[in-house]
Amino acid sequence: MPEIRVTPLGAGQDVGRSCILVSIGGKNVMLDCGMHMGFSDDRRFPDFSYITRNGRLTDFLDCVIISHFHLDHCGALPYFSEMVGYDGPIYMTQPTQAICPILLEDYRKIAVDKKGEANFFTSQMIKDCMKKVVAVHLHQTVQVDDELEIKAYYAGHVLGAAMFQIKVGSESVVYTGDYNMTPDRHLGAAWIDKCRPNLLITESTYATTIRDSKRCRERDFLKKVHETVERGGKVLIPVFALGRAQELCILLETFWERMDLKAPIYFSTGLTEKANHYYKLFIPWTNQKIRKTFVQRNMFEFKHIKAFDRAFADSPGPMVIMPGYCVQGTVGHKILSGQRKLEMEGRQVVITPTLPPPALSHACCDTAAGVMQVEYMSFSAHADARASCSCGQAEPENVLLVHGEAKKMSFLKQKIEQNSVGKPRRGRACEGGFSRACADRARHLAEALSTPPRGQLLYAANGETVTLSTSPSIPVGISLGLLKREMAQGMWAGHAGWGGAAAGQVAPQTAPAPAPAPASQGYSRMPRSPGSCRHPIMKDSNFRLVSSEQALKELGLAEHQLRFTCRVHLHDTRKEQETALRVYSHLKSVLKDHCVQHLPDGSVTVESILIQAAAHSEDPSTKVLLVSWTYQDEELGSYLTSLLKKGLPQAS
């Protein structure tokens, strides 16, 4: 039974170092090659030694696909291709190809410059790695080789993010990467056609979350920024993810213009500045509004936003807004988790709350330099629970959840399964220590899932393999003439499974060339002419059923005749001709359905069976019957032989 195997090496049930191995139709594909931001040792990269114990990666993997430029999806790529030694093709979209090296360089800088790591990949390695990249367009079917093809779909999330369909023969897998079903200020919503994959591998970061209205969040954000600026304060927005920076820039720029504000906005030079250059270039990848207006004005040409001046950092009184997640081990994480004492760049910073009562995610702090307020606001570009389900538009047979947390995944699975039997009751108490709010979100999600997978909903820990059996349909061609002839002879009647053959679908379990139905009684169902034999032909990857003559002709073969012979001794004192006549009469009376003939040369034929009578060389009272038959009439031949061995009826 053919199968699809999926093994997450990273991001199985966590977030970070996304790396998923898929084996489909004998092809091996690696989906993403990310780093884990929580580690700075070997564990930051997936454990590639698991892929192949002693073989070369290039021999094992047919290709690597990168879904988007975020480092948890591509950060291990130069290490994988230049240090581990993968030498094969790497597929990604053009914007990803353009922005990926900027992020990799930045990652290298942080690792080597800030953290002093030795043995990290070099700039040359990043370049050599990028030379292995093959850029793909949206909706373009790319043949990796004769059997494996991939196709990219728009995923929203960040510029150039794509979902990928991986297809071998009739089997396929869709990998969503990170995606967003809600259009934001610069990107459109993810979209995929009804490709009905055997398996959909989807992120589940917000498996149990339905975020509040984006409009409210944005309004709150702008209000807080505005208030602070009006008070003469300063707002510092450390944007963790590329793509979010651009979103916030557009948001602020539009607001500034509407309110006619004059206060300067700065963005840090380096990453965002470099990336902006590509955002201006890849306008076709943005949403409709930006695409429409870019002729008059490119939205990424900001009027109010300027490059950052370092001196600005030490001026008093900033307000810090954290628009995203901060990993453990960072200053951002400490601030968000409400720590009062911080050591930054060798200086002890004592933070004491000034406004009572400080909520943990809204800490008001007094630094040595002045008052600092901290706000946490979610501007994530991930699909939330409601949207996660909309990926059901691909109509997958099975779904594998990745890039999320095990507990949330199992909760989600449970809810979806409940949903497919019956909607859960409102306000039902929720298991596993989940809050009421969380349960409500999951209910929303379950209700939103209009097309639950027909098969299973799965999740796998890192290093754990999920195996799915598939029943690929193999189209078989047959000429109308042959089909009519076969049907006229009633040959298809006994084969229910073959009824659809005319439509070209045959289950693989069925023997490719069905043996004729066994003869049980009589010979009426035996094939009567060689023309009724069907032979499968595999040519140019097409599977066809043809008549044996046609098969011989197409394969350039001559028919090989195989005949069986047998001698039957009969006690008969009459002449040979008379014996032959007696045989003829006897067979004519016994085999009523068959064509029995007495030929002028004295021999008797039944179908392809030839019977000749001869005198015994030593015993004149014995006659020898020479019976010969073809391979095709094997059963009839042996039946006749045994019949003749019993002797002929006495002449009346």
Add this chain to the structure above:
Amino acid sequence: MDPECSRLLPALCAVLVDPRQPVADDTCLEKLLDWFKTVTEAGPSLLLLQENPCLVELLFRVLKAHDPRPRVLSFSLRLAGLFAAQEDCFQYLQGDSSLFVASAAGQLLVHILALAMRGPAEGHPSPQGCDWPACAQKIVCHVEDSLRSTATPQVTQALNVLTTTFGHCHSPWTQGLWVRLSPLVACLLEKDPIPASHSLVDLLLSVARSPVGSSDCGLWETLAQTLSHLSPTQAGPLALGILKLQDCPQALKTQAFGVLLQPLACVLKAAAQAPGPPGFPEGATGDSITVDTFLSSKSACVGLLCQALAHLELLQLLPQRPSPWPQAPLLRAAVAILRFCHGSAAPTSDVGGHLCAVLAGCVRVQRAALDFLGTLSQGTGPQELVTQVFAVLLEYLTSPDSSPMVLKKAFQATLRWLLGSPKAPSCCDLDPHTQLFLGELLPVLRKRLCSPCWEARDSGLEFLTQVTRHWGGQAAFRHALLASEVPELTGQLLRDPESYVRASAVTATGQLSSWGLYATPTGPEHPEVQQESLFTELLHILSTDSEGFPRRAVMHVFTQWLKDGHADVAEDLEQFVARVLQAASQDLDWEVRAQGLELALVFLEQLLGQPGSRCPYAVALPEAAPPATLAQVLQALCRVQLFEFALRALFDCDRPVAQKSCDLLLFLKAKATPCGGPQEAGASPDVVSVEAALQRWQAGEQGQPLGELEPEAVMAVLRSMDLEGLRGMLAKSSDHMEKSPQSLLQDMLATVGVLGENEADCY
């Protein structure tokens, strides 16, 4: 343990055992384990447990809990294993293997087995195992049962456990184990298909490498048998493994080499127009099984060929590679494969026709074959064959069908063959064949430098840089290059839209100019004019290019020019250094600034001598420079504004820059201090202004320039500064605070209660 950590630990343990408290993410628990590992390694773990009773309490309560949270349970188990590891050897519990349960379980079995066999059963226990400890017997019986199983995953597990055993345990008892288990392993070979063939190969090689291999002659028979039973693709890794063994019968090695050569022998046979020269040694004649694999499917054919090429490439590099090495037939085979892929072969045989159809345009095989061909350049071959090699390489370099990756490999292989080609003995110049080839190659290179594909332009430039580095002095090369338009085109690529290409063009022009090969309209008769123009052009790139790569490349070129004592640089050395340092000091890229300091150090060494030259044959020079020279040197350093650059860099926000500057100033301080000289300057007003500037820079104000500096003032400031202390501080990474155990414990405690909503809000 740090007292602050000891203080935080009880609170954290209380959070971990409390099922109502959310637990921080896995990375925190992983790091916590890392820290416990360093603590247990540093001192007795028993004492640690006695001083921190909360740890025992944690283990006790988690393990007794009815429904422990999986991540806390797994953490506690591993922590328990960590403490146990001091007395026993349970290190397997630590590390990333927890993600891969099967592998961890296998390792666990091996450790227990080794531990059980360590005591009474040391020596030569009987293979029957009657005198083995009960625990070991149980494990071996389990392995035996698994080997007999019809389920492949179970067989795989057993084979993996045995592979680890023979890989790690080298005591005599492993011989008994092999005697007992080898019949079961041999039984696997009788099955069709052979189950878990990859793992079986791993096991056999692991046994062959262990002491068991040198004593058991039955093993060699099993290996020979396995080689003949496995399919060509499965047998490849085994054959390579056998050829890597130190001691192994010659007959087996010959058989293994035959397996690796089979696919190439098939190719040679298929490509032959007529009975050709002798091919591979006996045993590698292109057998029917290999031919069948070739014919079975395209992917099987491609897979087998790529594997064979990769294995032979690895083998060629090994000292124990088979001898004699069939260089000529291998070359012929590589050329034949490349021709099949390119569609330029005209085979007459059926297999040849099939290969032609299957391999046409196959990038995967092209890459593998070009890599292999490149490695073969280490050996020689008959001239007629070498000519064929160059011809096929030229086909690939010329072909519009070559993918960027294939083109890069073709350039790399060409470079290896060019540099490996013999020189004509008389004039130390290139031999006539190479010269002829160069004549054909350079127009192709010129075309590639104009390619619309940036990868092609970049690979072309990289090739040009390398070949010039080696042959810049060869008259024939110089003549051919100058006659081509390649140097002019390289100059034009300094303005390429792709920054990677601009960087490569900078490196290439730098290299060309070092050999006087950078042609400009003025022609080679006025080198000073062109040099000035290239220097200006590169300086312009350094000051204005928006991308870091080209600017870094410029700094590398300038440093190299300074090191090589390039005539035109030496003409006005101070002017050169001053202009470069000025541009580098203002660069936003930390690597450019760091490279600027590198250049400054080279300049300083040229003025003052190498730091700590330890060559025993060198003339013993005084460690410090004589005062008269020093004063001149310091004046020169002031003139090129090296001090201002270095002192500013000392407070650079990028740590490597500050480190480099610290090293440079320490070197200068060491050279200057013992000589006396102008150190009696005292606290002159100049010193005050320098110190004030330093304080401003330290505070992050970069704006104000230092102005004219007096050497005495600078030296006085250097002497008063604690550069060693600064170096120690800079050695710490920027996140050393966040990485500390206190920080980890504080973070974990601080997150209690706020987790939930924010934790998964990534990106």
